[in-house]
Amino acid sequence: MTLIHRRGLLAATAAAALSLCASVHAQGGLGSGAPVRLIVGYSAGGPVDQGARLLSIALSKELGSTVVVDNKTGANATLAGNETSRANPDGLTLWFAASPTITISPNVMRKMQFDPVKDLTPIAPVLSYYNVLVANNNEPFKTTKALVDYAKANPGKLSYASAGVGGSNHLGTLLFAKRSGIELNHVPYRGNAPAMTDVMGGQINMMMDIISTAGTYIHSKKVTPIAVTSPQRNPALPDVPTFAESGIDGLKGFDVGGWYAVYGPKGMSPELQMRLNKAINAALAQPELKAKYKELGYDEWTGSPQTLSERAAKERQMWSTVTQGIVVD
Known part of the structure; x- marks a missing residue:
C-alpha cells in the first residue's frame, strides 16, 4: 500500500469515527x-x-x-x-x-x-x-409564641441570618414575620455555614436552615430549635413543633x-x-x-x-x- 493510500485510509477511518461519535451524540450520548x-x-x-x-x-x-x-x-x-x-x-x-x-x-x-x-x-x-427556625441558646424565647411576644414587646431588636438575599431561608423567615405581625432585621451572609456560626456565637438571634444540616447543631445542643416549616412534624426532629402548632392565627396552615x-x-x-x-x-x-x-x-x-x-x-x-x-x- 502506498503512502498516499495509507493517508487516504486513515482519513477515511477518522471521518468514520467522527461520524460514529456524532451519531452516538445525536442519539442521546448515554450509550457512548x-x-x-x-x-x-x-x-x-x-x-x-x-x-x-x-x-x-x-x-x-x-x-x-x-x-x-x-x-x-x-x-x-x-x-x-x-x-x-x-x-x-x-x-x-x-x-x-x-x-x-x-x-x-x-x-x-x-x-x-x-x-x-x-x-x-x-x-x-x-x-x-423543610427548614427549621433555630435560635441562639441564650435567647429568652424557646417557642414560636414566646418569640412573637418578645418581638412585639421589642420591635426591631431581633435579627435573623440567611445564606443570602432572596434565598429560601431569607424569604421563609420574612413570610413568618409578616404572618405573625412582627418586625425582624435581616442579615444576609455568603452561605449557611457562616450564618449558623454567628447564631451559635450570639451575634445573630436566629435563622432558618434546612433540617438536614441544622439537625446536627440541634442534636449537639449548639442551637435551640423553635419550629419547623412543614405542615406536620418532621421525623428527623419529632420533638420540634410546627409553626402551625403555635396557635397564632396568621400561622395556621404555614407550609413553606x-x-x-x-x-x-x-x-x-x-x-x-x-x-x-x-x-x-x-x-x-x-x-x-x-x-x-x-x-x-x-x-x-x-x-x-x-x-x-x-x-x-x-x-x-x-x-x-x-x-x-x-x-x-
Missing part, C-alpha cells in the same frame, strides 16, 4: 460510555451538594454510566443553570437544582442569563425539604418548603427526557438511598416532568407576592 455531568450550583459539602452526591451514586447504577458531580457556584446558583441551558441536550449534562433558583430568583434577580421555563427541560423531581430536582438543557427529546426520568425514579427507589435521605430529614418526591413543572409554576407565583421590593443584582 461518557460520564454524565451533574452540575450543582453550590459549594461542596453543603446540603444541595450532599443530596446530589447521594443521587449520583444510585443513578450511576441505573444508567450504566458514571455520574460525576460538578460544582459551579455563583450568582445564587444561576451560573449552574445558565451553563446547563447552553449545553448539548444529549443527556450528558444535567443540573441538580434547588427550588429557590427556579421559583425565587426569577422574582428577585435584576437580570438572569436564562429563563428557567424556556431554557431548560424538566426531567424529574427528587426530594422535598423547598425541593431538589433534575433539569436538562432545552431541546432535549421527549424520549431522552422520559428515559432519564425513569432512571431517576428507579434510583430513588433503591433502599439504601431512600434510607439515607429519610435519615437526613428529606421527604421523597417522585413523579413526572409535568409534576415538576406544575409545582415550580405554583411556587413562582406564591413567592412573587412575598418578594415585592426585593432586588438582587
Whole structure:
C-alpha cells in the first residue's frame, strides 16, 4: 500500500469515527460510555451538594454510566443553570437544582442569563425539604409564641441570618414575620455555614436552615430549635413543633418548603427526557438511598416532568407576592 493510500485510509477511518461519535451524540450520548455531568450550583459539602452526591451514586447504577458531580457556584446558583441551558441536550449534562433558583430568583434577580421555563427541560423531581427556625441558646424565647411576644414587646431588636438575599431561608423567615405581625432585621451572609456560626456565637438571634444540616447543631445542643416549616412534624426532629402548632392565627396552615430536582438543557427529546426520568425514579427507589435521605430529614418526591413543572409554576407565583421590593443584582 502506498503512502498516499495509507493517508487516504486513515482519513477515511477518522471521518468514520467522527461520524460514529456524532451519531452516538445525536442519539442521546448515554450509550457512548461518557460520564454524565451533574452540575450543582453550590459549594461542596453543603446540603444541595450532599443530596446530589447521594443521587449520583444510585443513578450511576441505573444508567450504566458514571455520574460525576460538578460544582459551579455563583450568582445564587444561576451560573449552574445558565451553563446547563447552553449545553448539548444529549443527556450528558444535567443540573441538580434547588427550588429557590427556579421559583425565587426569577422574582428577585435584576437580570438572569436564562429563563428557567424556556431554557431548560424538566426531567424529574427528587426530594422535598423543610427548614427549621433555630435560635441562639441564650435567647429568652424557646417557642414560636414566646418569640412573637418578645418581638412585639421589642420591635426591631431581633435579627435573623440567611445564606443570602432572596434565598429560601431569607424569604421563609420574612413570610413568618409578616404572618405573625412582627418586625425582624435581616442579615444576609455568603452561605449557611457562616450564618449558623454567628447564631451559635450570639451575634445573630436566629435563622432558618434546612433540617438536614441544622439537625446536627440541634442534636449537639449548639442551637435551640423553635419550629419547623412543614405542615406536620418532621421525623428527623419529632420533638420540634410546627409553626402551625403555635396557635397564632396568621400561622395556621404555614407550609413553606423547598425541593431538589433534575433539569436538562432545552431541546432535549421527549424520549431522552422520559428515559432519564425513569432512571431517576428507579434510583430513588433503591433502599439504601431512600434510607439515607429519610435519615437526613428529606421527604421523597417522585413523579413526572409535568409534576415538576406544575409545582415550580405554583411556587413562582406564591413567592412573587412575598418578594415585592426585593432586588438582587
